[in-house]
Amino acid sequence: MLEVLGTTFQNPILLAAGTAGFGREVAGVIDLERLGGLVTKAVSPEPRHGNAAPRVAEFEGGMLNAVGLANPGLEHVATVELPWLAEHLTRARVLVNVVGFQLDDYPKVVERLSGQSVVTAFELNVSCPNTDRGGEEFGADAKVLADLVRRCKAVTERPLVVKLSPTLPNLPQTADAAAQGGAAGFSVVNTIPGTLFRFDGPGSEARARLGYGKGGVSGPALLPVGVLATRQVAEATGLPVIGVGGVRTLEDVDQYLEAGASLVAVGTAALADPRVPERLADQWRARG
Numbered sequence: 685m686l687e688v689l690g691t692t693f694q695n696p697i698l699l700a701a702g703t704a705g706f707g708r709e710v711a712g713v714i715d716l717e718r719l720g721g722l723v724t725k726a727v728s729p730e731p732r733h734g735n736a737a738p739r740v741a742e743f744e745g746g747m748l749n750a751v752g753l754a755n756p757g758l759e760h761v762a763t764v765e766l767p768w769l770a771e772h773l774t775r776a777r778v779l780v781n782v783v784g785f786q787l788d789d790y791p792k793v794v795e796r797l798s799g800q801s802v803v804t805a806f807e808l809n810v811s812c813p814n815t816d817r818g819g820e821e822f823g824a825d826a827k828v829l830a831d832l833v834r835r836c837k838a839v840t841e842r843p844l845v846v847k848l849s850p851t852l853p854n855l856p857q858t859a860d861a862a863a864q865g866g867a868a869g870f871s872v873v874n875t876i877p878g879t880l881f882r883f884d885g886p887g888s889e890a891r892a893r894l895g896y897g898k899g900g901v902s903g904p905a906l907l908p909v910g911v912l913a914t915r916q917v918a919e920a921t922g923l924p925v926i927g928v929g930g931v932r933t934l935e936d937v938d939q940y941l942e943a944g945a946s947l948v949a950v951g952t953a954a955l956a957d958p959r960v961p962e963r964l965a966d967q968w969r970a971r972g
Contacts, residue, residue: 688946691804694775697949698721700950701807720947724778726783727782728757762800780807782808787831794844805868806845810829823848831865875902878901902930925946926946927939931950934964934967
């Protein structure tokens with residue numbers, strides 16, 4: 685058992701945000717209760733349709749995605765999704781990913797969901813690269829980020845985990861500012877901005893492979909980026925870190941743990957094969 689964020693996790697393996705919706709989407713494929721926990725899909729105050737299709741494009745080194753933070757909205761999550769999780773999970777922990785398009789959106793979501801016993805912590809998404817508004821601008825300015833964290837901390841006793849971008853000019857400094865605002869931990873990293881084109885034939889006009897034009901790069905190529913960021917943030921703040929990016933094998937998990945992570949989240953690999961997180965949890969447990 686692992687003591688992290690004021691509670692116990694039966695193993696360090698989490699499903700990363702956006703990987704499995706709110707849990708029920710993969711409940712018939714894997715046993716969620718064998719995982720350390722899951723991070724829900726992003727939750728915003730109002731429902732959001734997200735970006736135009738196609739939203740995902742695979743390439744040799746991983747995947748581009750521009751889902752656009754599509755989600756059913758705060759009230760649906762509060763009255764439907766979290767009650768389902770509370771009914772079906774007793775051992776796996778639940779972290780709720782929170783997104784906003786103005787500063788007040790974040791504490792609004794956090795306050796509304798804080799009373800739900802199934803919620804272990806909130807992951808504040810201040811690093812999404814694939815929307816016009818919301819996310820990155822809140823994590824790019826240390827003072828704005830510290831204020832955002834303080835606003836959320838004022839309305840909840842649940843731990844706040846801040847999800848940061850690997851493209852920040854000074855990641856340790858930004859993490860320290862969030863810690864000063866009251867962050868209890870961090871998720872590093874989010875995806876890296878990127879784009880790819882599709883060529884339909886000689887002489888044809890190249891078109892972006894994603895409907896949004898650009899997206900976030902994830903998958904194996906992100907592994908060393910996430911491991912370095914994990915070490916930097918863990919050393920700068922001394923707070924728990926959830927390592928995210930490129931995890932496919934138990935060796936990848938070990939890379940993050942060696943860098944100082946307390947927990948490790950699986951994203952793109954779980955989209956390709958939903959059973960990967962469960963296998964990693966079993967392998968970690970068997971190793972003792």
